[in-house]
Amino acid sequence: MTSRFGLLLRQWRQRAGLSQEALAQRAAVGIRTVRGLETGERTDPRMGTVRSLADALELTGDERAELFGAAGRSEPVVEVATRQFDPLAEAVAALKTAVEGRWRREEEQRQVHDPVPLPVRWTAARPELMDSWLNIGGEVELDGRLDQVVEVYRRVGSRRLVVLGGAGSGKTVLTSRFVLDLVAEQADPVPVIFSLGAWDPRRSGVRDWLAGQLERDHPFLAGPGPGGGTLASALVDAQRVLPVLDGFDEIAHGLHRAALVALNTTTLPLLLTSRVDEYADAVAGTDVLTSAAAVVLAELSPQDVAEYLPRTTRRAGAWDAVLAEVAAGGPLADVLSTPLMVALARRIHSDTPDHPPEELLEFDTADALERHLLGSFVPAVYEERADAQRWLGYLADHLTRLGTHDLAWWQLGTSMRRRAAVVGLGVGVAVGGADLLVEGLLIGAVNLRLALFGVLIALVTGVVFGLAHRRVAPLLPVRTRLRLRGRFGPHVWSRSLLGVCFGGLVGAGYGLVRALAWWTVNPAYELSAGVLVDSGVFAVVFGAGAGLVFGVVAAVEAPLDVRTAGSPFGLLRANRSAVLAMVAVGVPTFAVFVASGTGLLALVLVGPAGFDVAWSPVTGLALGLVGGIGGGLAYGLSLTAWGQWLVLARVWLPLTGRLPWALPAFLRDAYRRGVLRRAGAVYQFRHARLQEHLAAGYRRSR
Structure with missing residues (x-):
């Protein structure tokens, strides 16, 4: 029966014009959570869930109190007051909401509780893999099971625990459960999972890397924090984030020892996961993780498998023959001793009627069984899409x-050998086409000179921006949006200077191409004088215009807000909006400046200098629009992460059949x-x- 909480939630959701899915996405909670609360299937929502829903529905103070009261809870007044004045407390609250919603959805998506969780248990690791009990904080019992992970962690006085296990032994399931159980019990520090495979300890220290990952996954934490750094750095330094470091074994080969040395330079409380061999090798070459206890995940027993697999299908007796073989030992028992392989077997042979479990009996070796399960997984879940395997x-x-192991949208295509050439081609086509379109519309026809000019501009900009794309640092998503009010500071002047230098170089090249185009259609044209005048004029005008644009954009930048951190493509949409907003601000600013600037210079050159310059308001407008639109396209496509994604992942890789x-x-x-x-x-x-x-x-x- 629907509870009072469910009725209120549905009433205010409908008032806001939101579907259940839209509310779940805005509140960063699972769709099953919203549906269950409204129908009464779930009657005991967590504090963080209620707060997230209230924030997403933008409830008033009285409405918030009523919703919390219906849930049998009251929102802590002290915490609310603190959040109003303490930026770190506000950041902690927002981060906690995002983390809890994210990992609850992940558990639901991975069917961790469908029908029941696989039993994940562990025992204390060998003494040589952990520090002395004196450094840990006293000897304690470390054995436990999945629902005791927070309890075992809190027994460790140093709050530093290493979880070891083989491939597919349940480390990921354990970390997500640890985060959800801990975040439900406390608001501070917030447990956050970090995938260590992306860390290079030679390039960045532990704290700096943690802050960078927080800013990547939660762009609002890139905002200014107390002390001059970012909110992310402040949270890490104040130990208001508890790092859950997943995948020590996934760090690049040869860097495990350096990573362990770097971790030992800090005293941060943490939970670290790794395969056994990689961690043992690093310990043998350096030392154990300072003050850390260690546990090893146990294999699933035949009884565990027998209690789980039959519950995943309605076909009575479907798994009997397989379970009998597992009970007898041998390759099948060895393979089905890890949660990963059992989950794959369930997905292929329980969830797919066309693949009966008896197929597992056809393989004689453990390697053949593992290849079968790994190779059959994608075809089983994509029976109707043959191309999915290739993609x-x-x-x-x-x-x-x-x-x-991180599939980041801004890195798609970057492993291509000819990446810069493809980006240069995309820039050239876009800028050349924009030039022909703008000048054709303003002049009324596309003549030989305009066509030649468009081709030359396409070639030059394609080569220049392709080379620039190749030589710049790896492109990362922008972490800013535009706001109406900004304040000038050193970053504005430095960005303006960068714009002057970059615009001056582009303007000189533009003037050269323009002079060459005139000379090609009119051999009587004085090429040397034309190159000197055009290159000088456009270097000055484009440099000043680009400096103005870069400065204006820098002055109105602000950190992305928390709502952009919900998913990978939430971040992509935020970056697309940020790049398009920058172009929308930059193009008209640049066009107006260039049109007026070239007009003033034309008067100077025609008057005191005595040069023969053909200029009109239409010419100035064309120059401004071509420069602004072309520059915006070139910059956006080659020097931003979203532009790179657009050229490579949305055009080139699909065009070549790879995606x-x-x-x-x-x-x-x-x-x-x-x-x-x-x-x-x-x-x-x-x-x-x-x-x-x-x-x-x-x-x-x-």
Whole structure:
């Protein structure tokens, strides 16, 4: 029966004009959570869930109190007051809401509780893999099971725990449960999962890297914090974030010892996961993680498997023959001893009627069984889409080439050898086409000179911006939006100076191309004088105009807000809006400045200098629009992460058959099917073993 809380929630959701799915997305909670609360299936919502729903519905003070009262809770007055005055407290509250919603959705998506969780248990690790009990804070009992993970962690006096296990042993399930259980019990510090595969300890220290990952996944934390740094840095330094470092073994080969040394330079409370061998090798070469206890995940027993797999299907006795073989020992028992392989077996042979469990009895070795499960997973979940295997294989190979497990939209295509050439081609086509369109519309016809000028502009801008794209640092998503009011500071003047230098170079090249185009159609044209005048004029005008644009944009930038951190494509949409807003501000500013600036210079050159200059208001407007639109296109496509995504991932890779045209929809669908998982602003394959298998298959097919 629907509870009073559910009635209120439905009433205010309908008043806001939101569907259940829209409310879930805005509040960063699972759609099943919203549906269950409204229908009364869930009657005990967590404090963080109620607060997130109230914030998403923009309830008034009295309405918030009524909603909390219906949930049998009251919103802490002290916390609310603190959030109004303490920027770190406000950041902690927002981060907690985002983390809780994200990992609750992940558990639902991965069917962790469908029908019941697989039993994940652990025992204390060998003494040589942990520090002395004196440094840890006293000897304690470390054995436990999944629902005791927070309890065991709190027994460790140093609050530093290492969780070791083989491939697919349940480390990811444990970390997500740890985060959800801990965040439900306390508001501060907030447990946050960080994928260590993206960390290079040679380039950044632990705290700096943690802050950078927080800013990537939660752009609002890139805002200014107390002390001059960012909110993310302040949270890390104040230990108001509890790092859950997942995948020590996924750090690049040869860097495990350096990573362990770097971790030992800090005293941060943390939870670290790793495969056993990689951690043991790093310990043997350096030292244990200082003050850390360690546990090792246990294998699933035949009894565990027998109690789980039959509950995943309605077909009575479907798993009997397989379970009998598991009970007898042998390869099948070895393979079905990890949660990963059991989950794959369930997905292939319980959820897919065309693949009966008896197929598992056809394989004689553990390797053959694992290859079968890994190789059959994608075809089983994509029975109607044959191309999915190739597209996923390309993505897996792309990640392998980059040496990472993080599938970031802003890195798609960056593993290509001819990436800069493709970006240059895209810039050239866009700028050349814009030039022909603008000048053709203003003049009324496209003549030989305009066509030649468009081709030359396309060639020059394509080469220049292609080379610039190749030489700039790796492109990252912008973390800012535009606001109406800004204040001038050192960053505004430095950005303006950068714009002057960059615009001056582009203007000189533009003047050269313009003079060459005139000389090609009119051999009597004085080329040397034309090059000198045009290059000088446009270097001055374009440099000053670009400096103005860069300064204006810098002055009105503000950090992205928390609502952009909900998903990988939420961040992409925010970046698209930010780039388009910058172009929308920059193009008219640049066009007006260039039109008026060239007019003034033309008067000076015709008058005191005595040069023969053909200029009219239409000419000035054309120059301004071509320069503004062309410059905006070139900058946006080659020097921003969203532009790179547009050229490579949305055009070139689908054009060459390596990815689908509807790429965002495909990635979201792969997430829904359980092939991918979400980790902040990036996707990851469900397991590293699956990525390795798909990448190897793709390379063989190529």
